[in-house]
Amino acid sequence: MADIEIIDNGILIATLQGELDNHEANRIRSHISSSIYSGQVRAIIWDLSRLGFMDSAGIGLILGRMRDLAPVEGETLILNPSTTMEKIFTFSGLGPNIRHSTVDLAIGEIGGVLHEQ
Numbered sequence: 001m002a003d004i005e006i007i008d009n010g011i012l013i014a015t016l017q018g019e020l021d022n023h024e025a026n027r028i029r030s031h032i033s034s035s036i037y038s039g040q041v042r043a044i045i046w047d048l049s050r051l052g053f054m055d056s057a058g059i060g061l062i063l064g065r066m067r068d069l070a071p072v073e074g075e076t077l078i079l080n081p082s083t084t085m086e087k088i089f090t091f092s093g094l095g096p097n098i099r100h101s102t103v104d105l106a107i108g109e110i111g112g113v114l115h116e117q
Contacts, residue, residue, distance in 0.1 A: 002028050006035060010042035011110055013103060016058075017050035025057035029064060036068045043110045044069065047103055049080035059092055077106045 002024065003015040012035060014028065035041045044065055048054075066076045078098045081089060089098055099106055 004028070004031055006040055007107070010040060011107060012041045012044045013047060013107075014044060015047040015050065015103075016054075017052075019053040020051060020058045020061075021055070022057040025061045029061055032065050033068050036065065036072075036074070041074070042069070042072055043075040043077075045077050045079060045103060045106045045110065047079045048082070048085060051082070051085070054085055059088060062089075062094070063092065075110050077110065079103065079106055 001018050004012065006012050012032060046062060069076065076097050078089060078094060080100055081098060086098060089095065
């Protein structure tokens, strides 16, 4: 299950919970990609603090949305993955995108003074 919200400054917050399977990943992918392509989104925060399981479809979901954001130099942060998920993200080259923080702190990092927003 996913709760997806676009807040001020084009930051999309995707809160994932339970288990992320291929069917759910496809649904989320469609929703987020259309928001990116329509110009509504410039950054994504993936809150994984309540996600119990994710397979390769989840990795593909996040990597693919990073590709979608590349033309607009969009940012991606992955919050609070489980230890196992963090290892997989690190092996996939996403280690620099991982944060152990709150959504509010991540919003500040993306939309803060450093980014002149």
